[in-house]
Amino acid sequence: MREDKREGIVEESKVFKPGAEFKARALVREEKVYEEAARDRIGFWGQAAERLDWFKPWDKVLEWDPPFAQWYVGGKLNASYNCLDRHLTSWRRNKAAIIFEGEYGDSRVLTYQDLYREVNQFANVLKSLGVNKGDRVTIYLPMIPEAAIAMLACARIGAPHSVVFGGFSAEALRDRLIDAKAKVLITSDGSFRRGSVVPLKENADSALAGSDSVEHVVVVQRTGTEVNMKEGRDLWYHEQMQKAALECQAEEMDAEDMLFILYTSGTTGKPKGVVHTTGGYMVGVSTTHEWIFDLKEEDVYWCTADVGWITGHSYIVYGPLANGATVLMYEGTPDYPAKDRFWEIIEKYRVTILYTAPTAIRTFMKWGPSYPESHDLSSLRLLGSVGEPINPEAWMWYYKHIGQERCPIVDTWWQTETGMIMMTPLPALTALKPGSCTVPFPGVKVEVVDHDGRPVAKGSDGYLVVREPWPAMLRTVYGDQNRYVNTYWSNWPGIYFTGDGARWDEDGYFWVLGRVDDVINVSGHRIGTAEVESALVDHPSVAEAACIGKSHEVKGQAVAAFVTLKEGVDVGNGLMDELKAHVAKKIGALARPDDIFFTPELPKTRSGKIMRRLLRDIAEGRALGDTTTLADASVVQALRDK
Ligand code: WT7
DSSP, X not given: OXXXXXXXXXXXXXXXXXOHHHHHHOSOOOTHHHHHHHHOHHHHHHHHGGGSOOSBOOSEEEEEETTEEEEEETOEEOHHXXXXXXGTTSGGGGSEXXXXXXXXXXXXXXXXXXXXXXXXXXXXXXXXXXXXXXXXXXXXXXXSHHHHHHHHHHHHHXXXXXXXXXXXXXXXXXXXXXXXXXXXXXXXXXXXETTEEEOHHHHHHHHHTTOOOOOEEXXXXXXXXXXXXXXXXXXXXHHHHHHSOSOOOOOOEETTSEEEEEEEOXXXXXXXXXXXXXXXXXXXXXXXXXXXXXXXXXXXXXXXXXXXXXXXXXIIIIHHHHTTOEEEEEOSOTTSSSTTHHHHHHHHHTOOEEEXXXXXXXXXXXXXXXHHHTSOOXXXXXXXXXXXXXXXXXXXXXXXXXXXXXXXXXXXXXXTTTXXXXXXXXXXXXXXXXXXXXXXXXXXXXXXEOTTSOBOOXXXXXXXXXXXXXXXXXXXXXXXXXXXXXXXXXXXXXXXXXXXXXXXXXXXXXXXXXXXXXXXXXXXXXEEHHHHXXXXXXXXXXXXXXEEEEEETTTEEEEEEEEEEOTTOOOTTTHHHHHHHHHHHXXXXXXXXXEEEEOSSOOBBTTSOBOHHHHHHHHHTOOOOOOTXXXXXXXXXXXXXX
């Protein structure tokens, strides 16, 4: 055993228990939090809400008219006020809020005071452009501090933001601009990616060609790339900031006022605008962030997600900043300029908490342990995982090579829709089983149920549901209340269906098995099969397409597509690559199929439904399941012979 090894965790026959030393210093170390919260859930969340600063306290913790919830009814607050203003009255004013590491090694530190100033000024810029409470603002930026500044500035004036991941295509951006009817778009000249420049402004310009709600575009200068600035519409961020007043009063928002929209994929071709509101969301993300990551004032907390995903919203921006944490923000990829970039950053800033995804961990495994070994990682004390089930091998590798057998790992299960982490260990209380996200967070009621919505017995599989409303739950799908009801609440009335399958083991631990709907999880990000299919069918050569998820060593799942071409079209040279590129252009590189199988026909049931299960078996090279409902058996034989 190494001399400096702190007793963070102890292994006991494949179960990892919190070590005495970690426990002694931990924030939450009393088992009774679980029982107390279970006994009085509403009381638990009522008490949790006291951690925030409210302009006016709530009259009632929960109003539940299934499937519509209102949390902290009558309460008034502002999310940006809770992330900034309230830290300025203490020593935290001069604490680092964001430590930014740029892709090419530039760095910037913003204290809470600095961040407050920038957010206030930018809120004034937005106001000067006519953005009022309730107007939507779309943000299409790289991982730079301005992304957080823009989000908080929107929150400050009560304008819901819609952040679109910078890796999404112009067309994906356009669809989201149109759906949200955004008044202002915030983007940058470009974004750095492995030393080259992604032309974000150019993408934005083509997206804007198809949407007419956007009145102004604010452009952050990041790469120095030359861009077109449309007179009267486009404005430089730095020029506007120079003119902006330093103070902007935080708008008094109702607890149930919309904080943001975030688009996520579902089972149809059209992404859903998941709506989150202010009070419940802020209570949920700040409580979970503090308890699960055992947050201490001196921590340097690094979540490697992009702000374009829910993880970035909840656990880079709103949760950590509401808690007065120091957040590290990194612009680039793990392999630029070299494969040790993450470990170099951890050593440079003495990062204490690392929150990343299984796909990243599997990539590091593939590269081998020499990269982390060449850096001092002794500052790390807690590790987190999110995005997809973590396979036990990756868990062990993370534990051993990154956590150096010292750090507990919190495997956190949640979704864009849940807003906050729902299942997770509490690091000083929960024994860890590699591959399991363990148990629900206190005050959260998750179950595995059968077809009829009845809880399964221990040791069984079923559908993963949430039985009771929780504060950070989505409130609706933007502009489509029916879709909200049908997607999440129609299987079993009053019960939220997650779309995941899971096992509830003999000890009452949860093992998420993956999606049971037509959604693929690529590198921890959701891709709807229907979206990829409609992108393919959009190509002039394609008659019909069906997509499925195929297991992939690093990405977890990859997209595989089965394509039927139009009469007379020849596969020829290059059509395969052309179709892959077409999908990347329509949606983004993330959705690009790894494999395309050309077939004269798709296997369908007699009622015309594509048999995806069969396609999955074919793509994985497995023995075929039941084919008795197939309309034309020869189709499958032909596909298999490929
Ligand atoms: C889906 C949600 C939550 C932020 C990242 C993804 C899968 C997520 C885990 C985990 C097993 C997980 C589920 C879920 N998932 N975390 N720890 N263990 N599966 O957010 O894009 O909304 O996707 O990701 O399938 O339903 P998202």
